[in-house]
Amino acid sequence: MDRETMTNEENYAFDLTGYLHIPGALTRPEVARLNDAIDRAGSLEGMLGWEGDLREPFRDLLIQPQLVWYLNQIVGHGFRLDRAPEILCDETCDTSAPLVGGNEPRDPALAYYYQNSRRFCEGVRVIWALSDVKAGDDGFVFVPCTHKSNVETPEDILTGEDDSDYLFQPELKAGDLLIVGLSVVQGMRPWQGEGPQRLLSYEYVGRGVIRSAGPGPESEKMPVSDRMEELTPEQRTSLYRPGYRDTTPPPTLKTDGETIALDESREIFHPSFLMKNPNSGIDAKEFYFWDLNGYLVLRGIMDEEWLAQANAAIDKFEDRIVVGDELARGSKSLAGTGRPLLGGLTQLPSPYCDSFRRMLAHPAVEHRLNWMGASGGRTGGGTAFCAVKGTSGHSLHDSNEPLNPGRGYIYQNGRSFCEAVTVTWQLRDVAEADGGFACVPGSHKAYYRMPRGVSSCDDHMGLVKHVEMKAGDVLFFMDGGTTHGTLAWKSDISRRGILHKYSSRNFNRSGGDLTHPEKRWGDLVSGMTDEQMAVMRGPDRDVFEKNVPRLEIADGSVVASYERGGALYSKEAPQGPVAKK
Numbered sequence: 046m047d048r049e050t051m052t053n054e055e056n057y058a059f060d061l062t063g064y065l066h067i068p069g070a071l072t073r074p075e076v077a078r079l080n081d082a083i084d085r086a087g088s089l090e091g092m093l094g095w096e097g098d099l100r101e102p103f104r105d106l107l108i109q110p111q112l113v114w115y116l117n118q119i120v121g122h123g124f125r126l127d128r129a130p131e132i133l134c135d136e137t138c139d140t141s142a143p144l145v146g147g148n149e150p151r152d153p154a155l156a157y158y159y160q161n162s163r164r165f166c167e168g169v170r171v172i173w174a175l176s177d178v179k180a181g182d183d184g185f186v187f188v189p190c191t192h193k194s195n196v197e198t199p200e201d202i203l204t205g206e207d208d209s210d211y212l213f214q215p216e217l218k219a220g221d222l223l224i225v226g227l228s229v230v231q232g233m234r235p236w237q238g239e240g241p242q243r244l245l246s247y248e249y250v251g252r253g254v255i256r257s258a259g260p261g262p263e264s265e266k267m268p269v270s271d272r273m274e275e276l277t278p279e280q281r282t283s284l285y286r287p288g289y290r291d292t293t294p295p296p297t298l299k300t301d302g303e304t305i306a307l308d309e310s311r312e313i314f315h316p317s318f319l320m321k322n323p324n325s326g327i328d329a330k331e332f333y334f335w336d337l338n339g340y341l342v343l344r345g346i347m348d349e350e351w352l353a354q355a356n357a358a359i360d361k362f363e364d365r366i367v368v369g370d371e372l373a374r375g376s377k378s379l380a381g382t383g384r385p386l387l388g389g390l391t392q393l394p395s396p397y398c399d400s401f402r403r404m405l406a407h408p409a410v411e412h413r414l415n416w417m418g419a420s421g422g423r424t425g426g427g428t429a430f431c432a433v434k435g436t437s438g439h440s441l442h443d444s445n446e447p448l449n450p451g452r453g454y455i456y457q458n459g460r461s462f463c464e465a466v467t468v469t470w471q472l473r474d475v476a477e478a479d480g481g482f483a484c485v486p487g488s489h490k491a492y493y494r495m496p497r498g499v500s501s502c503d504d505h506m507g508l509v510k511h512v513e514m515k516a517g518d519v520l521f522f523m524d525g526g527t528t529h530g531t532l533a534w535k536s537d538i539s540r541r542g543i544l545h546k547y548s549s550r551n552f553n554r555s556g557g558d559l560t561h562p563e564k565r566w567g568d569l570v571s572g573m574t575d576e577q578m579a580v581m582r583g584p585d586r587d588v589f590e591k592n593v594p595r596l597e598i599a600d601g602s603v604v605a606s607y608e609r610g611g612a613l614y615s616k617e618a619p620q621g622p623v624a625k626k
Contacts, residue, residue: 051118057493058506059119060164061485063157063192063229066215070111070222071173078102080175080243089132103130106247112171115224116249119166123252129260133172133185133244135236143203144186144232148194150315154254155227157192159492166192167251168227174217175243182238186214187231188337190487195456196333198230205234210334217244258293267292278307319459327416335417336456339489339527340512340520346409347470347517355400355472356541359387359429362397366431372439373533376501379438381533387429390543401427404470404543413521414547418463421550427470427543432534438480441500441509441530445491451552451588452525454489464549467524471514472541480532481540482520483511489526502532553584556615560585562623575605575624585615593618 051059059065071079082099083089092103106112107126116124131137148156155168178184188211191198201207214234215223225231227248236242250256258264267289273281278296285292297308308314321329335341347355366387373379390401404410404427414422445453455462475481485499485508498504511532514520522529524546534540548554562570562581570581579594587593591610596603607621 051115053493054496054498054506056164057491057496057499058508059166059224059226060159060492061487061490061508062189063226064187064189064215065115065119065224066217067111067115067222067224068218069220070109071220073220075102076175076219079106079173079245083132083175083243089134089137090129092130103245106130106173106245112222116169116171119164119224120169120249120251121165124249125252126247127168127250127254127256128248130245130247133233133246134242135233138233140233140235142232143200144188144198144205144208144230145203146187146228146230146232147191147198148228149197150313152228154250154256157226157228164492165251166226166228167254168256169249170225170227170231171247171249172217172223172225173245173247174219174221174223175245176219176240177238178215178217178242178244179238180214180216182236182242183214183234184236184238184242185231185244186212186234187225187229189213189229190337190490191230192226192228193487193490194230194333194337196329196336199330199333202330202333203230203232207330211337255287255293258288258290264288265290279305282307322459325416326412331413332416332461335461335521338484338486339454340484340486340522340529341413342512342514343409343413343519343521344515345517346407346519347472349517351400351403352472352516354396355470355543358390358393358397358400359431359472359541362387362393365389366429371437373437374440374501376438376440376503378502379440379530379533381435381437382433384436384439385431385433385539387431388426390427390429392426401543404545410468410519414466414468417461417466417521418547418549419460422466422547423550424468424545424547425555427545430469430540430542430544432481432531432540434534434537434539436534436540438483438502438533439530441483441485441495441502441528443525444485444488444495444528445526446494447589449525449588451554451586452523454523454526463523463526464552465524465526465554466547467522468545468547469520469522470543470545471516471518471520472543473516473538475512475514475540475542476536477511477513479536479540480534481511481542482514482522483509483530483532484522485528486510488528489523491528495528499528500530502530554586556585556617557583558617559583560615560617573624575622576603578624579605585617587615587618594623 079102082102086095086099093100158165202211267286279298282296282298285295287293294311297311297314299306299308299314331341366385368383368385371383391398452465499506499508502509558564560583562578565583566581579596593607593609594605597606
């Protein structure tokens with residue numbers, strides 16, 4: 046490799062989705078050599094031990110240079126093969142079996158770790174494509190972003206009963222390399238493609254990881270000394286040595302605080318003091334989707350009469366639509382004209398305001414807002430987005446990196462803590478070809494900065510998802526946590542979406558009069574210096590390093606700085622000194 050580390054784009058993609066696709070890692074002759082060996086051997090397993098030259102191409106893949114280069118950075122130096130290679134196809138896999146993986150319950154031996162710019166993905170599946178895999182062929186599938194999931198995967202997604210909104214089947218060319226974290230939900234579906242399916246799978250883990258026992262004869266049974274024979278089975282259990290087939294997985298000791306018992310099932314016993322609450326009123330699949338993707342769609346909340354009233358009201362006041370700025374920010378694919386907006390919807394004269402006021406404190410919406418971020422959320426009222434054909438997109442923005450607590454997402458103890466949620470009521474259908482809202486699923490948990498190509502959508506790396514919706518649907522997304530924006534509008538019919546930006550009870554996103562010290566504190570701030578006034582302001586939206594005013598140290602003294610950054614939102618941010626002389 047001609048560079049020392051993975052690019053930010055590669056790091057971002059793997060961190061976000063749990064997989065990385067490297068096209069053309071093998072040459073055509075290398076692929077042909079592997080396929081020829083399989084054909085000559087007449088077998089789909091045991092390739093590392095085949096006779097003569099048949100095994101050599103598979104042994105070469107163990108330490109293929111490009112693979113080694115990536116695994117050193119993804120798994121860590123000292124990675125090792127955990128299980129014998131296998132061909133993934135209908136003949137070797139139970140394609141009716143449920144998918145496996147996911148980060149809940151967490152399996153530390155396979156989990157994804159990131160802290161202080163250090164990453165360890167303790168287990169990965171490495172797939173070498175020995176034949177093409179087209180869209181719709183099925184075969185190997187997985188659920189992106191599940192290596193960071195906080196919520197247990199619903200059973201009907203694992204079984205395939207209801208997985209259409211979740212599954213991803215990668216398109217591959219012969220010679221491509223696919224690296225997928227083993228904590229990503231994954232498995233096999235029946236092959237639908239033409240010709241045989243040949244995906245060669247190797248599983249690697251971190252150097253110290255205990256996952257499976259080796260097949261060698263010395264690995265069959267752990268030696269037991271005479272002294273150990275004198276112990277009770279429970280006592281011997283704690284003295285097991287890993288790596289043998291009779292100790293991997295190890296025996297289980299079940300406890301209740303008073304007694305201890307040996308459980309020969311070897312199933313993991315790991316008590317939790319948390320239990321699912323059947324009376325929470327939360328739909329488990331909605332919560333799973335929200336935590337996994339960072340957005341959620343409720344279908345059919347508005348009926349036909351309500352939709353007709355809302356659309357008629359916008360038609361009535363179409364002359365009040367204001368065309369704002371073009372927000373493509375240099376993007377070629379998002380370029381177009383300025384964004385048409387209609388505000389003040391709840392203040393329109395009656396009866397035109399009625400359909401928009403019904404959107405406030407709606408039971409189905411408020412219920413989701415409560416479990417997404419707790420009660421006490423507020424909105425400034427709805428704004429109609431009325432893009433016409435040729436309206437520019439809005440370059441994708443926001444994410445979990447850099448961290449912004451006032452607009453971020455945290456999951457803890459079964460609760461979603463999202464400090465900013467935008468709710469969009471759809472007044473018209475939005476199809477794939479139309480444009481409109483788009484996001485990067487999973488970006489609310491990103492540890493790497495968003496690449497420029499993703500923001501502009503000029504090189505979106507397959508990570509940007511356009512969300513199709515029907516009139517009457519309601520969209521929720523993490524505003525600030527999830528990377529989001531809009532694609533250029535291409536439909537002859539104008540876009541109609543009513544946006545409500547909700548802020549939590551914990552952070553201010555809108556400034557206001559009480560941001561100013563004299564409004565918040567009254568006469569208490571009379572005579573204070575600018576430096577003293579800077580810490581007397583009320584809560585405001587601008588939290589990054591270029592917020593104003595801010596205090597800095599110069600020559601050992603505290604001074605107030607009013608140098609403005611490029612991301613200031615608050616209209617109340619002062620332009621210069623405010624202290625009255």
